Amino acid sequence: MHAAEADRASRNAALTLTLALPADRRRPVRLRLCGPRRPLAAAAGAPALGPGVCGNEHCQSGAANRAAWGRGAAHGPGPCHRRRRTYAGAVRSRYPGRPVGTARRVLPVGLGCPAGAPVCPAAADHPRAEPREPSPAQRAGSLQVWSFCMGFALDGLFVFGLTLIAVAGLGRSGVIAASVAMALR
Amino acid sequence: MSEILLSHAGGALADHFGARQMLICLSLGAAAALGLITMPEPAIWGGVLGTVILRALLQSLPAPVIAQDFPGAARVPALARQAVWRDVGAAAGPLAGGFLFPVLPSSAI
Numbered sequence: 001m002h003a004a005e006a007d008r009a010s011r012n013a014a015l016t017l018t019l020a021l022p023a024d025r026r027r028p029v030r031l032r033l034c035g036p037r038r039p040l041a042a043a044a045g046a047p048a049l050g051p052g053v054c055g056n057e058h059c060q061s062g063a064a065n066r067a068a069w070g071r072g073a074a075h076g077p078g079p080c081h082r083r084r085r086t087y088a089g090a091v092r093s094r095y096p097g098r099p100v101g102t103a104r105r106v107l108p109v110g111l112g113c114p115a116g117a118p119v120c121p122a123a124a125d126h127p128r129a130e131p132r133e134p135s136p137a138q139r140a141g142s143l144q145v146w147s148f149c150m151g152f153a154l155d156g157l158f159v160f161g162l163t164l165i166a167v168a169g170l171g172r173s174g175v176i177a178a179s180v181a182m183a184l185r
Numbered sequence: 186m187s188e189i190l191l192s193h194a195g196g197a198l199a200d201h202f203g204a205r206q207m208l209i210c211l212s213l214g215a216a217a218a219l220g221l222i223t224m225p226e227p228a229i230w231g232g233v234l235g236t237v238i239l240r241a242l243l244q245s246l247p248a249p250v251i252a253q254d255f256p257g258a259a260r261v262p263a264l265a266r267q268a269v270w271r272d273v274g275a276a277a278g279p280l281a282g283g284f285l286f287p288v289l290p291s292s293a294i
Binding site: 136139140143144145146147148149150151152153154155156157158159160161162164165178180181183184 | 186187208212215216219222229233234236237240243247250251254255259263266267268270271272273274275276277278279280281282283286
């Protein structure tokens, strides 16, 4: 995929997600899989029908809803609506009298989000530049750090640690280990 | 003694696998071996010997890496910097150990 195609796909996905998010959070994932054009067209109908989907349980099975989501053409009855019914049933049985779907009805307030979508490509940092070779200064810096760490750990603390081992009461074997290591080194 | 015996092996490994790769792998191995020194007595032997062996293998590797990275006139100063910083670390290690000894247990140091 070229950079321009990736940008377009990313923009389409963001628009689809933004348009469809208020009414159904899981739908865009499935919509994204059914083609490059239809998700946007399908999601464009989502804001208008979002309150209906969220607020009116009977409305969700309407033909207009199905057409708008592209669900009848592409997927058949969606598990998302079944999940919603299951969730609603569970909430009703656990909290009798509590209204269901209120939060989802509030979500379409986020429809102002599409305004941000065209801004994102312009404002985003484009990280597609080829990775640059480290400069000589960076190479020198990393080698110096490595050299210091090697001297610090293997030449400095190691010898100091051998002395501690011999002193720390590890017995005769500790002294032998320290002596042998120092002699070998 | 270990450097005399094992530096050639380190050079051969660098020829075969690449000096930079071996430098990274052996450095990680040396760090692991140092970690073994904090273990109880059977493991301490492996830690000590592993550290000595890996340190000897490592000794010959920085020079070819520096030779690759710094061609021409920049090579000798880079080699000098590497030697100086290693010696600075070697001096700082016991000093840090001395300061930490009253504060931390010996295994932590």
